Amino acid sequence: xxxxxxxxxxxxxxxxxxxxxxxxxxxxxxxxxxxxxxxxxxxxxxxxxxxxxxxxxxxxxxxxxxxxxxxxxxxxxxxxxxxxxxxxxxxxxxxxxxxxxxxxxxxxxxxxxxxxxxxxxxxxxxxxxxxxxxxxxxxxxxxxxxxxxxxxxxxxxxxxxxxxxxxxxxxxxxxxxxxxxxxxxxxxxxxxxxxxxxxxxxxxxxxxxxxxxxxxxxxxxxxxxxxxxxxxxxxxxxxxxxxxxxxxxxxxxxxxxxxxxxxxxxxxxxxxxxxxxxxxxxxxxxxxxxxxxxxxxxxxxxxxxxxxxxxxxxxxxxxxxxxxxxxxxxxxxxxxxxxxxxxxxxxxxxxxxxxxxxxxxxxxxxxxxxxxxxxxxxxxxxxxxxxxxxxxxxxxxxxxxxxxxxxxxxxxxxxxxxxxxxxxxxxxxxxxxx
Amino acid sequence: xxxxxxxxxxxxxxxxxxxxxxxxxxxxxxxxxxxxxxxxxxxxxxxxxxxxxxxxxxxxxxxxxxxxxxxxxxxxxxxxxxxxxxxxxx
Numbered sequence: 001x002x003x004x005x006x007x008x009x010x011x012x013x014x015x016x017x018x019x020x021x022x023x024x025x026x027x028x029x030x031x032x033x034x035x036x037x038x039x040x041x042x043x044x045x046x047x048x049x050x051x052x053x054x055x056x057x058x059x060x061x062x063x064x065x066x067x068x069x070x071x072x073x074x075x076x077x078x079x080x081x082x083x084x085x086x087x088x089x090x091x092x093x094x095x096x097x098x099x100x101x102x103x104x105x106x107x108x109x110x111x112x113x114x115x116x117x118x119x120x121x122x123x124x125x126x127x128x129x130x131x132x133x134x135x136x137x138x139x140x141x142x143x144x145x146x147x148x149x150x151x152x153x154x155x156x157x158x159x160x161x162x163x164x165x166x167x168x169x170x171x172x173x174x175x176x177x178x179x180x181x182x183x184x185x186x187x188x189x190x191x192x193x194x195x196x197x198x199x200x201x202x203x204x205x206x207x208x209x210x211x212x213x214x215x216x217x218x219x220x221x222x223x224x225x226x227x228x229x230x231x232x233x234x235x236x237x238x239x240x241x242x243x244x245x246x247x248x249x250x251x252x253x254x255x256x257x258x259x260x261x262x263x264x265x266x267x268x269x270x271x272x273x274x275x276x277x278x279x280x281x282x283x284x285x286x287x288x289x290x291x292x293x294x295x296x297x298x299x300x301x302x303x304x305x306x307x308x309x310x311x312x313x314x315x316x317x318x319x320x321x322x323x324x325x326x327x328x329x330x331x332x333x334x335x336x337x338x339x340x341x342x343x344x345x346x347x348x349x350x351x352x353x354x355x356x357x358x359x360x361x362x363x364x365x366x367x368x369x370x371x372x373x374x375x376x377x378x379x380x381x382x383x384x385x386x387x388x389x390x391x392x393x394x395x396x397x398x399x400x401x402x403x404x405x406x407x408x409x410x411x412x413x414x415x416x417x418x419x420x421x422x423x424x425x426x427x428x429x430x431x432x433x434x
Numbered sequence: 435x436x437x438x439x440x441x442x443x444x445x446x447x448x449x450x451x452x453x454x455x456x457x458x459x460x461x462x463x464x465x466x467x468x469x470x471x472x473x474x475x476x477x478x479x480x481x482x483x484x485x486x487x488x489x490x491x492x493x494x495x496x497x498x499x500x501x502x503x504x505x506x507x508x509x510x511x512x513x514x515x516x517x518x519x520x521x522x523x524x
Contacts, residue, residue, distance in 0.1 A: 034513055040521045041497065106522045126517030150516050167499050169512070180503050187500045189475050191440065192524070236524075248473060249504055255475045256440055280440040281522055282475035282498040 007157040011038035014305025015163030017324030019116035029121040039109030043281040050098040052318035066101040067233035068211025078219040079386035143299030168307035176295040188242030193275025218382025297345040448493040449518030
């Protein structure tokens with residue numbers, strides 16, 4: 001049986017970052033990954049945010065397997081045959097230090113795990129950690145002291161960093177997080193369509209290396225809240241579509257069916273035409289704003305990333321990296337003191353509390369509930385915006401006054417459940433639209 | 435209905451044993467919603483009308499784990515053994 005200073009469960013952004021920093025500080029670290037290589041089980045839209053990643057690997061853009069630097073961000077309020085498009089193009093984001101990049105997790109996670117390995121961490125792939133090991137105590141269970149693997153093999157360590165992602169089965173068994181409920185998670189599907197780079201650049205108004213992200217609400221998920229997204233990779237598009245799980249259940253809708261009809265929308269199909277399907281995945285994400293009831297540490301164990309519900313709006317993988325770094329710093333301090341008890345690991349929580357993202361996550365808790373009460377808010381907003389826009393842009397023989405009056409009555413006749421623009425923005429942000 | 439089989443492009447290495455179990459397959463008969471049939475994004479659960487039970491095609495599983503959250507009392511999902519199951523390659 002091998003003994004380590006730290007065993008890290010999960011070679012995603014949180015786990016690989018934690019392993020990287022611990023190994024860099026001289027700790028003996030093993031990083032466990034259930035897939036046959038890091039990233040092989042992962043999906044996201046998605047984008048990697050530059051600032052947090054640069055904290056882990058300065059000037060990462062010179063070496064990381066990224067797809068495109070995002071310079072165009074759009075939100076489409078999509079209706080049956082129209083779309084109100086809100087967007088921003090910022091070419092400053094095409095240059096260092098950049099803002100965010102599209103990426104494919106099977107490539108990105110593998111690279112990040114290799115950084116941890118280069119720093120001295122051992123990487124064990126195709127390995128599922130099934131149980132936590134506890135020190136024997138006369139009464140109750142003692143500190144966490146390792147993990148038991150699939151085949152029964154045991155790995156002991158001074159500290160276990162759980163970075164096992166959304167399912168978080170060990171975290172749950174350890175009593176550090178509550179069981180997931182359908183109203184607290186979103187279910188997503190993602191298809192990757194290969195498309196030549198020139199076509200992507202033409203259709204999304206990009207130059208070489210530049211990328212675009214489009215988020216679409218309204219039509220994609222019918223009369224319920226939900227979101228679709230199109231992400232431009234180097235020579236492929238990632239198409240995402242997701243909804244809160246409890247609404248999927250209530251409305252008895254099927255995500256692959258929604259995805260198929262989304263791809264046939266007349267304004268969407270022209271963006272993706274000719275794309276060859278090269279991947280399909282499904283994944284749960286925790287919805288932001290629920291981390292309040294989460295425990296982040298106990299004797300001999302810390303939790304980072306989505307296993308600890310660290311999701312805020314669209315952001316998750318970058319928060320996971322930042323949390324992984326904080327867990328690593330705490331472990332290094334604990335190692336210096338020779339004390340991995342919860343008294344020492346409490347520092348991890350202190351560090352987390354000071355971060356911008358834990359504050360965001362806590363303050364977002366209310367808006368998730370708000371959005372749940374008004375589950376059709378963005379459907380209504382989307383149809384209204386499209387009706388108004390049709391009215392506004394349609395050329396007719398009428399006075400400006402008549403036109404304004406028509407638009408006002410259209411607006412007044414809609415009973416929007418939105419208390420204020422601020423609420424709506426909070427809701428949209430929380431669901432990852434913004 | 436689905437106009438294509440999304441799974442056609444997904445690489446899945448079945449592990450030889452199911453990682454999705456029904457605690458009591460008889461209970462599905464009286465289940466009103468049978469939500470698993472509709473919810474699973476890769477169609478793992480199919481209702482067998484003759485046998486009056488859910489067939490679990492676990493080798494189609496994309497490992498999202500939504501089934502267990504949707505039906506916590508009867509569906510047990512765990513990750514497949516290391517190195518098996520779905521593998522996203524690009």
